Amino acid sequence: MATGIRERRVERLIDRCYAGLDLPELTIEVLHRLPDILPLEAVFFASVDPATLLFTSMAAQEPLDGASSLFLDNEYGREDVNKFTALARGPDTVTSLDRATRGQRSESARYREIMAGLGLGDELRAALIAGRDCWGVLCLHRADGRAGFCGQDLDVLRKIAPHLAEGLRRTVVQETLKRAGPATPDTPGVIVLDLELALVSISPDAEQWLARLPGPRIVGLPVPVYSVAARLATPEDVPETAAADRHGSVRLRTSDGQWLSLHATRLRGPVGEQIGVVVEPAPAAEIGSLILAAHGLTPAQNRVTALVLEGCSTREIVQRLHVSAYTVQEHLTAVFARFGVRSRRELITALLSSHRPNQEE
Numbered sequence: 001m002a003t004g005i006r007e008r009r010v011e012r013l014i015d016r017c018y019a020g021l022d023l024p025e026l027t028i029e030v031l032h033r034l035p036d037i038l039p040l041e042a043v044f045f046a047s048v049d050p051a052t053l054l055f056t057s058m059a060a061q062e063p064l065d066g067a068s069s070l071f072l073d074n075e076y077g078r079e080d081v082n083k084f085t086a087l088a089r090g091p092d093t094v095t096s097l098d099r100a101t102r103g104q105r106s107e108s109a110r111y112r113e114i115m116a117g118l119g120l121g122d123e124l125r126a127a128l129i130a131g132r133d134c135w136g137v138l139c140l141h142r143a144d145g146r147a148g149f150c151g152q153d154l155d156v157l158r159k160i161a162p163h164l165a166e167g168l169r170r171t172v173v174q175e176t177l178k179r180a181g182p183a184t185p186d187t188p189g190v191i192v193l194d195l196e197l198a199l200v201s202i203s204p205d206a207e208q209w210l211a212r213l214p215g216p217r218i219v220g221l222p223v224p225v226y227s228v229a230a231r232l233a234t235p236e237d238v239p240e241t242a243a244a245d246r247h248g249s250v251r252l253r254t255s256d257g258q259w260l261s262l263h264a265t266r267l268r269g270p271v272g273e274q275i276g277v278v279v280e281p282a283p284a285a286e287i288g289s290l291i292l293a294a295h296g297l298t299p300a301q302n303r304v305t306a307l308v309l310e311g312c313s314t315r316e317i318v319q320r321l322h323v324s325a326y327t328v329q330e331h332l333t334a335v336f337a338r339f340g341v342r343s344r345r346e347l348i349t350a351l352l353s354s355h356r357p358n359q360e361e
Contacts, residue, residue, distance in 0.1 A: 009037045010160060017167030022174055023047060024214075026167050027059045034140065037160075038153055041120060042141045044071070046223075047168050049250040050133035050293055053085050055227040056252040057215050063118045064141065069197075069218045070114045072226060077234035078109050088127035088134040094158045097123045098148035115141070122148030126157055128165035131296045135168035172294035175253045188280035195233050195273055197226065209279040212254040224250050228264040229275050251282050251290050259287045285309050288351050297335065304331040308344055309351065 013033045021029065030045045046058035060068055074080060081100035087093050101107040105121065115123065121144035128136040138161070142148065189206025193199060197219060202210075213222040221229070228248035248264030259282040267274040288309040292302050307317045317328050336342060339350045 006037055006156070009033065010156065013037065013160060014163040017163040018170070020174065021167065021171070023057060023168075023171040026171060027057070030138075030164065031059060031061060038124075038140060038149075038156060039142065039146075040140050041143045044139040044141075045136070046138075047136045047171070048084075048134060049252070049290070050135060051251075051289070052249055053088055053134055054224070054231060054248065054250045056224050056250055058223050059216070063120070065216070067114055067118060068216070068223075069226070071110070072218065072230050073234075074110045074114065076230045080109050081107070082123075082125045084125065084127055084137045087125060087137075088129065093127040093129055094154055094161055095125060096149040096154065097125075103148070116144060119144050121146055124149045124153060124157060126161045126164075128161055128168060130162065130165035130169045131293075132299075133169075133293050135165050135172070138164065169294050169296075172290065175257075186281060188278050191225065191277040191279065192267070193221075193229050193233075193275045193277065195275065197221070197229055197233055197275070200274060206277075206279050209254070209260060212256055212258070213252070213260075214255040224252050224262055225277055225279075228262050229277055232264045232266055232275050248277075251286055261286055284348075291351050295338065297338070298331075300327075301331045301335050304328055305335050305347070305351075308332070309348060 013029065016029045016033070017026070027045055031043050034040060034043050042061040042064045044058070044060045044064050046055045048054060049056055055072075058068065064071070075083060082095055082097060087095065097105060097108055097111060101111075105111045105116075108115075111120075115121070120141045122142050124140040126138045127134050128138060138157075140149075140157070187205050189209050190203045191199070191206050191210075192201045199220065210222055210225065213224065215223055217223070218226040228250050231248040248262070250262050252260055252262070254260060261278075261280055261282040263278045263280075265276050265278075267276045285306065289302075289306055292305055297305065303321060304317060307320060312320065314325055314328050317323075318325050321328075332344070332347075336347060339347060341347045341350050
């Protein structure tokens with residue numbers, strides 16, 4: 001492909017990241033435009049909760065779409081190279097399978113057990129970072145037997161990745177502008193799965209909540225539910241699932257605008273171990289922390305605003321953060337200006353209601 005044509009196509013995709021698209025629209029752009037930029041067999045694109053890096057949505061082209069559960073089981077339950085969590089926390093957020101294995105693809109369990117059988121060879125993975133947070137992940141595949149991704153290919157994706165991350169971050173901001181539908185049911189729902197992630201039982205409230213989650217299903221479960229459960233289903237002796245990372249929690253928006261929290265936990269009983277997933281309206285503090293991250297506040301501004309969302313007074317914030325009242329007010333003034341509000345009450349309304357007085361974008 002001529003360099004000039006590729007550069008123009010890259011710029012068009014970057015432009016679309018700043019066009020105010022919602023998540024489904026951005027996903028369509030990514031899946032449609034990337035194969036015109038790099039020779040590809042298939043594209044995988046997912047949004048994640050920046051607090052846990054668990055998937056909140058995903059889209060995969062053939063032949064990946066039929067193997068989604070296998071890829072997720074590998075991501076959470078096997079030792080392997082180029083895990084998305086490792087990329088998000090490491091110095092290089094973009095790399096290829098061939099580089100990680102020095103051209104010996106069979107060293108990767110993901111290649112041996114999944115990709116080779118699908119006729120796929122090298123893969124190019126990226127954690128999509130905007131500011132301090134990871135908002136999504138991307139995986140590009142080439143057919144097996146073809147040359148792997150070269151350094152120029154990695155450079156192209158390194159150029160695109162921050163803009164894709166920014167586009168994902170902006171979709172969260174867009175979500176806060178949607179008018180929420182009726183919050184019914186307003187009680188938690190419970191899902192019980194076995195360790196193979198097969199459904200054991202589900203409460204009526206959980207059924208209603210799950211019916212309002214958009215996107216594809218994996219073995220009958222919405223992607224976010226499968227994602228939080230898969231993290232808990234992996235063997236406890238797998239090093240990558242050490243105690244510090246063995247928690248399942250994700251925040252997401254329903255198709256009609258309600259914020260939900262999904263929490264997974266291990267259950268023990270007479271029938272052996274199972275996995276419970278609680279589905280409930282997201283508490284204000286959880287929604288607020290996600291929205292604050294999406295708006296790119298500084299860590300200090302984020303800490304102060306999070307305490308405001310908890311209802312803390314200036315004195316309580318001073319005591320908890322060990323800063324002066326002047327510093328607290330300085331941070332709040334900057335946050336007020338960013339959101340176009342003049343008081344704590346307006347700030348809370350701006351963060352948690354379906355409409356904000358001033359739109360950042």
